[in-house]
Amino acid sequence: MNTTSISPIIQASNLSRTFNTEKQIVPVLKNISLDIHPGDYISITGASGVGKTTLLNIIGLLDTEHDGDMLFSASRIAIVFQEHNLIKTLTAEENIALPLFAMGVNKKERIRRACAALSQVNLLEKNACFPSQLSTGECQRVSIARALVTNPDLLIADEPTGDLDSMTAREMMELFSSLNRELRMTIVVATHNLELANCATQKYLLKDGVLQKIDTNNSNQVDVQIECSDIPDTTKSNLVPQSPYIS
Numbered sequence: 001m002n003t004t005s006i007s008p009i010i011q012a013s014n015l016s017r018t019f020n021t022e023k024q025i026v027p028v029l030k031n032i033s034l035d036i037h038p039g040d041y042i043s044i045t046g047a048s049g050v051g052k053t054t055l056l057n058i059i060g061l062l063d064t065e066h067d068g069d070m071l072f073s074a075s076r077i078a079i080v081f082q083e084h085n086l087i088k089t090l091t092a093e094e095n096i097a098l099p100l101f102a103m104g105v106n107k108k109e110r111i112r113r114a115c116a117a118l119s120q121v122n123l124l125e126k127n128a129c130f131p132s133q134l135s136t137g138e139c140q141r142v143s144i145a146r147a148l149v150t151n152p153d154l155l156i157a158d159e160p161t162g163d164l165d166s167m168t169a170r171e172m173m174e175l176f177s178s179l180n181r182e183l184r185m186t187i188v189v190a191t192h193n194l195e196l197a198n199c200a201t202q203k204y205l206l207k208d209g210v211l212q213k214i215d216t217n218n219s220n221q222v223d224v225q226i227e228c229s230d231i232p233d234t235t236k237s238n239l240v241p242q243s244p245y246i247s
Contacts, residue, residue, distance in 0.1 A: 007037070008035040009037065012068065014068040015033070015068035028050075036188060037186070045206070050206050051209065053159075056156050078154070080157040089130070093128065096146045096149050123142065155187045155188075157188070176199060187200075
């Protein structure tokens with residue numbers, strides 16, 4: 001889908017982010033610019049600790065300690081984390097309905113929308129199950145349903161397949177592709193998973209603090225660049241304090 005003629009819902013211009021260590025300032029992001037249009041499906045790959053989560057958290061308004069400009073026309077942003085972060089004492093349906101409760105949606109409508117979101121991730125029959133009764137993959141699907149229930153303009157996913165086995169990870173890939181293709185949902189995902197990265201219609205590499213667009217006509221480019229994941233994780237170590245925003 002060509003979205004370049006549509007006004008972006010997110011415009012990031014010259015984003016920079018640094019973290020203080022005991023001895024120096026570590027630049028994590030360097031003058032990054034990125035436009036996100038309705039219907040885009042963007043993947044961001046790169047080494048562990050390079051700053052993928054930092055970038056996603058800036059886009060998702062979780063990190064405001066940055067230089068550069070962010071312009072938003074998106075009214076609602078939802079985030080799926082690598083850890084599903086479900087509340088153990090709530091059922092799948094109740095976990096999904098929780099954002100709607102915070103929005104003041106009435107109980108009947110909360111239940112209806114939670115069940116609809118569960119259907120989208122093929123888990124309606126698990127609506128009354130607690131997280132302890134679900135597999136890791138099912139918990140992650142519930143967390144995706146929780147993000148979908150608010151009908152977001154933008155879905156951000158941070159390593160959504162990181163803790164999943166290959167079969168379940170493939171199901172997640174198919175789900176994201178389906179959401180983008182059938183619902184035209186705008187998705188930005190950070191991942192080490194080469195297959196998931198290649199599902200996106202726009203692919204980027206974050207390396208040395210710089211965001212580089214990957215040539216989608218060069219099928220080998222992602223394969224080569226993703227091998228940078230064995231680079232030492234310099235942005236996580238010796239941070240004072242340790243930041244939760246570093247990927």
